[in-house]
Amino acid sequence: MDLATRYSHAEVETRWYEHWERCGYFRSVPDEREPFTIVIPPPNVTGVLHMGHMLNNTIQDILIRKARLDGKNACWVPGTDHASIATEAKVVRWLRDEKKLRKADLTREQFMEYAYQWKDKYGGIILQQLRRLGASCDWSRTAFTMDKGYYEDCIHVFVDLYRKGKLYRGLRMVNWDPEAKTVLSNEEVIYHTETSQLYHIKYPITDASAGEGIVIATQRPETIFADVAVAVNPKDARYQHLIGKSVRIPLIERPIPVIADEYVDMEFGTGALKITPAHDPNDYEIGQRHQLPMLDILTDDGRLNERCEYAPLVGLDRFEARKRMKGLLEEGSYLVKLEDYTTNIGRSERTNAVVEPKLSLQWFVRMSELGAPALKAVLDREVRFYPENFQNLYRTWMENLRDWCISRQLWWGQRIPAWYLRSEPLNEETHVFVAMTAEGALEQARQITGNPHLTLDDLRQDEDVLDTWASSWLWPISVFDGFRKPDGEIRYYYPTSVLVTGWDIIFFWVARMIMAGYEFRGEKPFHAVYFTGMVRDKLRRKMSKSLGNSPDALKLLDDYGADGVRYGLMSSAAAGNDILFDEKLCENGRNFCNKLWNALRLVKGWQIAEMPENEAAARRNALAVEWMRTKLSQVLKSVEEDFTSFRLSEALLTLYSFIWDDFCSWYLEIIKPGFDKPLDRATYEATLDLFSDLMIALHPFMPFITEEIWHRLRERAPGQDCMVQHYPKASAFDPTLIEQVEAVKALVTRIREVRNDYQIKPREALTVWVENSPSAQALFDRKGLTEIACKLAVLSQLERTDTEPAGAKSFLSGTEKYFVEIHQQVDYQAERAKLEQELAYQQGFLKSIEAKLANERFVTSAPPAVVENERKKRADALARIHILEETLAKLPA
RNA sequence: GGGCGCAUAGCUCAGUUGGUUCAGAGCACCUGCCUUACAAGCAGGGGGUCGGAGGUUCGAAUCCUUCUGCGCCCA
Numbered sequence: 001m002d003l004a005t006r007y008s009h010a011e012v013e014t015r016w017y018e019h020w021e022r023c024g025y026f027r028s029v030p031d032e033r034e035p036f037t038i039v040i041p042p043p044n045v046t047g048v049l050h051m052g053h054m055l056n057n058t059i060q061d062i063l064i065r066k067a068r069l070d071g072k073n074a075c076w077v078p079g080t081d082h083a084s085i086a087t088e089a090k091v092v093r094w095l096r097d098e099k100k101l102r103k104a105d106l107t108r109e110q111f112m113e114y115a116y117q118w119k120d121k122y123g124g125i126i127l128q129q130l131r132r133l134g135a136s137c138d139w140s141r142t143a144f145t146m147d148k149g150y151y152e153d154c155i156h157v158f159v160d161l162y163r164k165g166k167l168y169r170g171l172r173m174v175n176w177d178p179e180a181k182t183v184l185s186n187e188e189v190i191y192h193t194e195t196s197q198l199y200h201i202k203y204p205i206t207d208a209s210a211g212e213g214i215v216i217a218t219q220r221p222e223t224i225f226a227d228v229a230v231a232v233n234p235k236d237a238r239y240q241h242l243i244g245k246s247v248r249i250p251l252i253e254r255p256i257p258v259i260a261d262e263y264v265d266m267e268f269g270t271g272a273l274k275i276t277p278a279h280d281p282n283d284y285e286i287g288q289r290h291q292l293p294m295l296d297i298l299t300d301d302g303r304l305n306e307r308c309e310y311a312p313l314v315g316l317d318r319f320e321a322r323k324r325m326k327g328l329l330e331e332g333s334y335l336v337k338l339e340d341y342t343t344n345i346g347r348s349e350r351t352n353a354v355v356e357p358k359l360s361l362q363w364f365v366r367m368s369e370l371g372a373p374a375l376k377a378v379l380d381r382e383v384r385f386y387p388e389n390f391q392n393l394y395r396t397w398m399e400n401l402r403d404w405c406i407s408r409q410l411w412w413g414q415r416i417p418a419w420y421l422r423s424e425p426l427n428e429e430t431h432v433f434v435a436m437t438a439e440g441a442l443e444q445a446r447q448i449t450g451n452p453h454l455t456l457d458d459l460r461q462d463e464d465v466l467d468t469w470a471s472s473w474l475w476p477i478s479v480f481d482g483f484r485k486p487d488g489e490i491r492y493y494y495p496t497s498v499l500v501t502g503w504d505i506i507f508f509w510v511a512r513m514i515m516a517g518y519e520f521r522g523e524k525p526f527h528a529v530y531f532t533g534m535v536r537d538k539l540r541r542k543m544s545k546s547l548g549n550s551p552d553a554l555k556l557l558d559d560y561g562a563d564g565v566r567y568g569l570m571s572s573a574a575a576g577n578d579i580l581f582d583e584k585l586c587e588n589g590r591n592f593c594n595k596l597w598n599a600l601r602l603v604k605g606w607q608i609a610e611m612p613e614n615e616a617a618a619r620r621n622a623l624a625v626e627w628m629r630t631k632l633s634q635v636l637k638s639v640e641e642d643f644t645s646f647r648l649s650e651a652l653l654t655l656y657s658f659i660w661d662d663f664c665s666w667y668l669e670i671i672k673p674g675f676d677k678p679l680d681r682a683t684y685e686a687t688l689d690l691f692s693d694l695m696i697a698l699h700p701f702m703p704f705i706t707e708e709i710w711h712r713l714r715e716r717a718p719g720q721d722c723m724v725q726h727y728p729k730a731s732a733f734d735p736t737l738i739e740q741v742e743a744v745k746a747l748v749t750r751i752r753e754v755r756n757d758y759q760i761k762p763r764e765a766l767t768v769w770v771e772n773s774p775s776a777q778a779l780f781d782r783k784g785l786t787e788i789a790c791k792l793a794v795l796s797q798l799e800r801t802d803t804e805p806a807g808a809k810s811f812l813s814g815t816e817k818y819f820v821e822i823h824q825q826v827d828y829q830a831e832r833a834k835l836e837q838e839l840a841y842q843q844g845f846l847k848s849i850e851a852k853l854a855n856e857r858f859v860t861s862a863p864p865a866v867v868e869n870e871r872k873k874r875a876d877a878l879a880r881i882h883i884l885e886e887t888l889a890k891l892p893a
Numbered sequence: 894g895g896g897c898g899c900a901u902a903g904c905u906c907a908g909u910u911g912g913u914u915c916a917g918a919g920c921a922c923c924u925g926c927c928u929u930a931c932a933a934g935c936a937g938g939g940g941g942u943c944g945g946a947g948g949u950u951c952g953a954a955u956c957c958u959u960c961u962g963c964g965c966c967c968a
Contacts, residue, residue, distance in 0.1 A: 005931065191967090344968090392897060393966070400967085571919075572906065578964095580905060584920065591933040598931035605930070645909075653907080653918070668930085675929060749937080756937050762928060845914070858951035866912050866952095873914075 003604070007597035009561030009590075013704045017131055020707075025068075025724055026136045028075035030492035036067035036074045037496040039476050040137065041509070042145065044083035045119055046090050049129035049553040051535040051569075051581055052502060058566045059532060060500045061135050062648055065700035067497070068136070069727035075493055076136060077479045079143030080124050084413035084468045085180055085350045087123075091115045091412065094122075108411050115412050119146075129554065134562045134703045136723070143479040145471045146414070153483040154414040154471045155436055157520065162418075162434040166366045167406075169418070169432060173284040174360045174405055175346065178302030178318075179353035182409040183362055185467060186402065189346040189355050196345070200270060200337035201329060203230060203247035206255050214239070214247055214258065215336050217269030219343065220279075221329065222321040224249055225308035226297040227256055229275040231286060234260035236271050250334040252309045261286050278359045296359055300409075318356070363416060363464070367401040367515075374398065374514040377524050383514060384528045386646045390503055397507050404512075406470040413465030421445065422460045433459070473512035476525035483520070496526045498646075503531040530646050533578035535569075556586060563702035564589035570652050570701060592656060593705045599664050600709050602672070603687060609678035616787045621683040623784025624670040627741045628690055631662055634738065636697065636730035652701050659694055666745065670788050688713050693728040740782050744789045747813045751793040751820060754809060758822050765796040769808070771817040772800045775879070779816070810887050812838065815879040817887065828892050835891070839884040846877040 161167035277287030419441035433441035480490035517525035567589025612618035642651035710722035808819035
């Protein structure tokens with residue numbers, strides 16, 4: 001076989017992905033096997049592959065491929081999220097740039113048609129990109145949160161919750177995004193510390209006898225027109241005489257009362273607080289307590305409206321108005337002080353506009369009842385979190401649930417199935433008809449109003465759509481048709497096995513899916529949640545498009561191959577830990593591929609003979625194979641445990657070092673035949689089998705190269721692909737052999753060290769003796785071990801001796817004393833220094849062990865195995881010290 | 894202001910229920926090698942009193958308290 005010295009991934013990866021897909025390996029249909037199900041966290045339909053996706057989906061693919069190899073019916077459902085606000089923004093921009101259309105000029109229906117057009121043309125690119133990564137999703141199941149069926153499910157759930165009294169419409173303080181002109185949930189508001197200015201403004205007192213005025217502090221001077229009171233703390237001596245009096249709002253002279261409320265912090269600002277219930281959540285609360293009116297002075301796009309009563313500012317943007325206020329207040333001598341001030345400003349996650357608290361009529365889900373079973377499930381480990389400490393975060397949030405505002409003032413999304421009477425616009429709060437269809441709503445309207453003559457034209461549907469998360473929380477149910485066919489295949493696939501997602505959406509999505517699972521199916525949506533960390537750059541910044549610090553995912557795949565990138569991501573990605581991404585890690589992955597490739601070249605390059613070269617080779621190879629099989633069992637056992645506890649990086653690193661170090665550096669070197677010599681068939685076949693097993697074991701992590709090598713190792717029948725084999729199972733193994741080989745490895749290393757020290761050529765054969773002792777005997781009685789040592793250390797002989805050979809350098813390895821013939825003057829001075837250092841270490845070591853063993857309480861309270869082990873350590877140390885002392889004594893001065 | 898988490902080699906991090914010669918890996922570094930699989934490699938090596946202090950224990954990187962320094966979430 002003529003193979004290039006470097007592995008090239010490009011052709012291999014596309015070829016195998018196509019092959020797997022053609023063979024239908026990704027497809028899952030219910031059968032008698034145990035299911036293993038994952039639903040993808042649907043990326044935004046507008047999304048393109050970034051580092052976070054690659055990490056997240058690599059993990060899912062590893063779990064899915066492993067389950068498939070374990071003989072389970074693995075089903076990974078892909079899909080995308082319609083991402084209402086993000087996508088609508090994209091579509092609006094596209095319409096403007098490409099079609100020269102403005103949203104305002106389109107009807108809702110026209111807009112939706114364009115939006116679907118856009119989605120079909122540009123949406124879901126990311127699903128194509130996931131294929132490059134090797135994702136073995138069942139593409140035939142690709143779902144989309146705006147698919148017809150999915151849409152219906154959302155509507156069904158809305159109606160269901162409404163009927164159950166878990167959904168209501170109400171006037172509440174909400175976070176308003178004046179740019180997108182929509183309400184945002186609390187989770188969609190991002191707080192940053194920003195500097196602004198604190199205005200100290202004097203409100204003149206109506207009753208001049210009580211004083212000149214009261215000074216309040218605010219960062220938003222333009223909102224004074226919406227003030228309905230000034231509040232002070234009832235305990236505040238400074239203001240006692242003013243409580244109950246009234247003050248006048250600067251510029252407009254409207255009188256407002258001075259009230260007392262515990263909420264007011266006497267230390268903050270001047271201790272007097274302007275109360276603006278329509279534009280501040282805390283003021284809203286105070287307003288409610290004191291039955292104050294609410295005055296909304298802002299338009300939906302953040303401009304002052306006529307209710308502010310100050311004509312010069314009507315129509316101005318809130319920030320422009322703020323600027324003008326400064327001059328106006330100064331002019332009227334109302335501005336007492338202006339100071340710089342740092343505070344947390346909330347901005348819209350999507351548009352980055354400063355969020356305005358605003359009073360608004362919206363739809364809310366009552367969270368208290370939904371939250372209870374979802375919290376319990378996690379605390380009872382019914383749904384297990386990996387890592388477990390995310391439970392804390394989850395609990396804190398779940399214990400402080402606030403009602404969820406699920407209406408959004410957008411078009412791209414599921415339109416809220418609520419209808420109102422056109423003739424009674426003011427009665428919306430009472431005359432709401434919630435139904436699956438307009439006809440259903442009409443039916444209700446007729447009954448409730450008692451007017452049988454009402455027609456569809458008398459009804460008007462709510463203009464708003466659902467919050468995106470109010471569709472994605474149904475994902476694990478809806479993708480299996482759980483609402484429309486509750487007894488269909490969902491009974492097989494649900495609850496899903498594991499959810500893999502970033503911890504940043506634990507509230508947005510994870511918590512709500514758990515709630516939806518219990519609410520609509522009476523069962524958890526998944527058994528486990530694996531939280532991935534955030535991928536950060538070397539400066540610990542979250543990778544984002546706006547920072548431009550994210551490497552181009554596709555370029556990484558080009559440069560290092562999917563296997564290399566998967567390795568790079570996984571090698572440093574313990575669950576829940578953020579990873580500082582470094583391309584260097586992908587380079588390691590690529591190098592590993594090359595290592596595997598070259599191991600293949602080596603093995604396939606050998607000539608084969610029916611019989612071993614000689615007795616020695618036969619023994620050597622037989623033991624090597626036995627050792628490798630034993631070690632493989634040990635490794636598989638540990639890999640299996642790692643998978644059970646989702647310690648995927650551990651599993652990968654275990655396999656990596658087993659393959660690189662044990663298989664390549666030791667095993668292949670042991671059995672490697674001499675120049676132009678053949679390898680015996682038995683060893684060759686065993687090696688191919690071992691190599692094949694290694695490829696299956698590594699396949700979940702690095703699917704492409706393992707498939708390629710699997711096929712190059714042997715001629716495989718059609719359908720005999722690596723990805724559909726059985727994962728190798730650990731069998732019972734005897735650790736003694738592993739220990740013995742480790743002893744030989746240590747010996748070989750010591751001999752190589754001697755070569756380095758004395759500059760003896762690697763190929764120059766050396767003669768080595770081991771001092772006769774019971775332990776030396778026990779070690780080298782193992783058939784084949786001596787031959788292995790000779791091969792690896794390049795020895796002409798390794799024999800036991802009772803006498804010290806002349807002109808040899810001695811050294812200690814394990815508990816044995818060895819002599820190596822070096823044909824040159826031994827540097828006794830250096831030798832003595834080395835031995836003394838070693839002796840000092842061993843004596844210290846011995847001392848610590850003896851202290852332990854002399855301790856009565858240790859011997860009585862520690863487990864017997866631990867004590868026994870300490871005794872063995874003592875015996876070994878004593879043996880070593882004896883040898884060292886003896887050697888030192890005999891050393892020429 | 895409330896809560897959560899982190900601190901281990903120059904860098905990035907593992908280290909599971911406290912117990913094996915347990916102080917590890919990769920990268921970086923040093924020395925020697927283009928040895929007939931692989932220089933994307935091979936052989937060998939140096940480097941950390943596990944953030945500080947105290948405590949529990951026969952035994953602590955691991956458990957507890959506290960301090961310091963970071964990070965994050967919520968208000």
